[in-house]
Amino acid sequence: MKGGGCKEEFEGWEKCVQEAEEAGGDVAESCFQVTATLHKCMEAHFDYYKPILMAERAMLADLEAEKASAVEEGAADAGGKKAAEEDAAAGVPEKEDAAA
Structure with missing residues (x-):
């Protein structure tokens, strides 16, 4: 994931997931927007x-x-x-x- 055109988006997603897990929060809810941004980037680099x-x-x-x-x-x-x-x-x- 880090080798493609979405390296920054992926790293942002990883950071969000890590922070949500450490806080004991809902990863899907906390990182919804970051995940959507990553997915949009991945579609752009299909x-x-x-x-x-x-x-x-x-x-x-x-x-x-x-x-x-x-x-x-x-x-x-x-x-x-x-x-x-x-x-x-x-x-x-x-x-x-x-x-x-």
Whole structure:
């Protein structure tokens, strides 16, 4: 990071993170603006920082996929519970578990 066009921004980010950690504060909140400045610089020097930026994008895509999967699973679980509740209210006996 220190070899590219964003050396100063990176050093500023490192200093901010160190100070926030020493103070026991929230690094993300304390260093939000410094991080944004560093990221903007990295985008401006995309050719040099491409491996880092692409890894970051892949990580974000994975996180989004995990969120979407969790939401889908939650909706499926909620739908199954609702159907069981509706069956119970209608007097439909529960299905026996095949493993039992």
